[in-house]
Amino acid sequence: MKFENTYLAGLGTHVPGLVTTEKAVQEGWYEAQAREASGLESVAIGDALSAPEMAVLAAGEAIRGSGHAPEDFGALFHASAYHQGPDGWSPAHYILHNTLNTPITALEIKQGCQGMLSALAFSAHRLACDSSKSAVLVTAADNYSAPLVDRWTTSRLSIFGDGAAAAVVSRSGGLAKLLSIGTYSAPGMESLHRGSEPIFPPAVTVGRTLDYEERVKFWMDEWAKGNTPPMEHPGEVLQKALDVALADAGITADDIKRVCHPSATLDALRDQFLDPIGFDLESGIWEHTSKVGHISAADVFIGLHHLCATGQVGQGDKVLLFTGSPGFEAGVAIVEITGEPAVS
16 A cells, blocks of 8 residues: 555654563563563553553654644544453553543454554555544553453563553644555454454453464364464564565665664564565664563564664654564565654
8 A cells, every 4th residue: 555645743652661681680570481482571561550541651852853733633443452441342442531532433353463454554544534534543562460461471572561552643844754654464363363263252361371382382282183273473474564565665675774673572573574675673673672572562662662762763764664464464564754853
């Protein structure tokens, strides 16, 4: 998808205090061998501050930096990967009430770690169809400090972090111009993230913990029995999404200055994502992601905020944002830095 006159006018984040992986080993939360292999230094932990409350904090920063007034906004999209609060309640409207407080539509996007990137695309589509409004607010947040989650062992590929990101998507200019978005889905892989876990009743209603490793073990056992998992390489799926985004943006991979990627262990980041699409570690944001943990849908936008706030990108630089979601689906956005970062 190629976009015209679509910008990120403001970015905001909320990243709570960091807990080192060294402390996690000392406390018995994380295995020393896993820590050494991961390369991860620390993780952001939000304790009792809810995900929607963190989203409000991030949104406040993005709105203040955007130059937009509440009446400019036509919608709010909130992305999440884990439970946000009471069943039957709308976290998106809570965020709306505590930020713009205007009578516009607000909805939650449940697409795992790709949700905020997809919300960016939905925002661009919305702005193209509604000339009466010039901005859309996009947020993402999760807090894994919950009884049914062990952030240290749920996945061997990452440590789950808490936090939030927000972006004001605008027709009126801003710190970065959206050039294109590419996505590619391999729906046959959905069962990889399901394993042997029943679809009903939902896990949280029966007190089942979130455990991706249990699902991995199921498929390893099936493979040993001769039942091949429905599998494509995540890097190949990501490459197909990237090909679309590059073509629509009218550039090549050589034109990309920096890459905002999800937080993952060092081996997983290289083997599953960076190496297959031809980018090295130095082009990415490992020095950042190794410290904050995998903050689900907010990951790469927190990364973009980091690059802008620390002056690592400047006017004319093209930045690649990529992520993925269970399903399996990969998403890529390409932005061009256009002005002074409206972040603090």
